[in-house]
Amino acid sequence: MVHDVIVVGAGMFGSAAAKYLGRAGADTLIVGPAEPQRLDAAVGLPDFGAHYDESRIARCLGWDRFWGTADTRSTARYRDIEAESGIGFFTECGSLALVSAAQGDRTEAMLRAAGDDGVAVERMPAAELRREFPALRAPSLTGGVEGLLERKDAGRLDPRRLVRAQLELALSSGARLVRGAVTSLHRQERTGHWKVRVQDDDGGFHAEAETVLLATGSLINHSDALPARHAVDLQVFTEPNLLFEVADDHLDRLRHLPTVVIIDPDDTGDGNLSAYLIPPLRYPDGKWYARIGPAMQPVVRELRTAEEIHSWYAQQRITKEQSAFLNRMAHLLLPGLEPVSVREACCVVDKTRTRYPYIGHLDADRTLSVVVGGNGHGARGSDEIGRLAATVVLDEPWDFPVPRGTLAPVPARPDDTCRAGYLQPPFGLC
Incomplete structure (x- = not known):
C-alpha cells in the first residue's frame, strides 16, 4: 500500500498537520513513538516530545505578525477541538505580559497587531x-514596568492532552497512527515513492508514501528520518524549570493568577530577568505546583549533540546556577512563597535562524517537507502551524498574512561559528 502522506512525528505539529491532511482526503499515516508512562524517569528514551508536561502558556498577543496571527487563529479553535474530540486541554485564566516601558515602540506594534486580529x-x-x-x-x-493583560481566550493549555485531542481528530478523519521510530527514509528511484523503515514493538516494517512531512521537533538534525545533507539551521537549548509545591493555605491566593511572562530588553547576560510563571495547577501526583522557567538568556545553555540533548532530558536535573536564578525569580514574583517542596524539571527549546517555524520543502523536491521550530512559542499556535504545513504538502493556496517564503527552511551551515545571537534579547513572548 502506498500512502499519500507519511507524517513523521506525532507531537504538537505532526498531530495537527495530520488532522488537516486527513480532512482534505489525503491517505495519511502518522508515525511517532508512544508517550513515556513515567515522565520523571525518562532514562534511556530514544525519542521524546517537548510537549511532555502539564502546561504551556496560551495567549493571542504575539511578538510580531506571524506569532500573533498563528496564536489567535489556533486559540479560536480550542473549544471546537475540545468539543469534537471530547478531550479538554484549555483553561481560560488570563495571561499577563510584564514589559519594560522603555520598549514603547515594540509594545505599540504588538498592540496594533493584536487589534487587527480582534x-x-x-x-x-x-x-x-x-x-x-x-x-x-x-x-x-528599565523605564518602569507595565502590564499587557488578556482576560479572554488566554491562560494555559495542557500540551499532552492537546496532542491526544488532535490525534483523535486525525484518526476520525481517516488517518492511521503507528507507534514507533523511523530508522531510515529514502526515495526509490523506480517508483519515486518514499520508503520508510519503522521500528516498533513487533520488530518493524516498511511503509511507502508519495509525500513525507517531517515533524520531528528539536531532534530533527539527529533523526534517522532526515535524509543525508538535509540538516536545517536549528539550535537546541536547555529549558530548566522549577515546580514549587503550594500549600493548601496559600493555594487560593495564587491559583487564580493569570499566566505571566516577563520581557526584559536589557542585554545583561544571566542578570536578565526574562522569565515566565504558570500559577498553581494540580499535577498527576495530586499536588499543586507553580512553575517558573527562563525566557532564553538567563542561565539557558545550548545543547549541540544528540547525546547532550538526551542526557539533559533523561536526568531531569538542572544546574545549581539555573536553580538559583529560578528560585530568585519565584520569590521576586511571588513574595512570601513558602513551598512545601521543590521539583526540578528539564525540557528543551529550539530556535531557528529566522525565529519562525520552518514550514516548507527541504529542497527542490516538493515531496519532502518539514514543520519544525517552535521557538518557545509552538504549543499555543500549533493548530495553525499544522494547518499551514498541510497547506504546503497539499500545494493549496497560501492564506496567511505572512508570505510563505518567510517560513522556508534554512539549511544548516556546518562551518558557521556564529550562533546568530540566539541568546540575545529581546526574546519575544514565550
Whole structure:
C-alpha cells in the first residue's frame, strides 16, 4: 500500500498537520513513538516530545505578525477541538505580559497587531497591577514596568492532552497512527515513492508514501528520518524549570493568577530577568505546583549533540546556577512563597535562524517537507502551524498574512561559528 502522506512525528505539529491532511482526503499515516508512562524517569528514551508536561502558556498577543496571527487563529479553535474530540486541554485564566516601558515602540506594534486580529488587551500601569494582583510583584525593568493583560481566550493549555485531542481528530478523519521510530527514509528511484523503515514493538516494517512531512521537533538534525545533507539551521537549548509545591493555605491566593511572562530588553547576560510563571495547577501526583522557567538568556545553555540533548532530558536535573536564578525569580514574583517542596524539571527549546517555524520543502523536491521550530512559542499556535504545513504538502493556496517564503527552511551551515545571537534579547513572548 502506498500512502499519500507519511507524517513523521506525532507531537504538537505532526498531530495537527495530520488532522488537516486527513480532512482534505489525503491517505495519511502518522508515525511517532508512544508517550513515556513515567515522565520523571525518562532514562534511556530514544525519542521524546517537548510537549511532555502539564502546561504551556496560551495567549493571542504575539511578538510580531506571524506569532500573533498563528496564536489567535489556533486559540479560536480550542473549544471546537475540545468539543469534537471530547478531550479538554484549555483553561481560560488570563495571561499577563510584564514589559519594560522603555520598549514603547515594540509594545505599540504588538498592540496594533493584536487589534487587527480582534484581540482585547488591557494596558495596565504598575499601580493598577498591584491593585488587581496583590499576590504578584512586578520586577523592576528599565523605564518602569507595565502590564499587557488578556482576560479572554488566554491562560494555559495542557500540551499532552492537546496532542491526544488532535490525534483523535486525525484518526476520525481517516488517518492511521503507528507507534514507533523511523530508522531510515529514502526515495526509490523506480517508483519515486518514499520508503520508510519503522521500528516498533513487533520488530518493524516498511511503509511507502508519495509525500513525507517531517515533524520531528528539536531532534530533527539527529533523526534517522532526515535524509543525508538535509540538516536545517536549528539550535537546541536547555529549558530548566522549577515546580514549587503550594500549600493548601496559600493555594487560593495564587491559583487564580493569570499566566505571566516577563520581557526584559536589557542585554545583561544571566542578570536578565526574562522569565515566565504558570500559577498553581494540580499535577498527576495530586499536588499543586507553580512553575517558573527562563525566557532564553538567563542561565539557558545550548545543547549541540544528540547525546547532550538526551542526557539533559533523561536526568531531569538542572544546574545549581539555573536553580538559583529560578528560585530568585519565584520569590521576586511571588513574595512570601513558602513551598512545601521543590521539583526540578528539564525540557528543551529550539530556535531557528529566522525565529519562525520552518514550514516548507527541504529542497527542490516538493515531496519532502518539514514543520519544525517552535521557538518557545509552538504549543499555543500549533493548530495553525499544522494547518499551514498541510497547506504546503497539499500545494493549496497560501492564506496567511505572512508570505510563505518567510517560513522556508534554512539549511544548516556546518562551518558557521556564529550562533546568530540566539541568546540575545529581546526574546519575544514565550
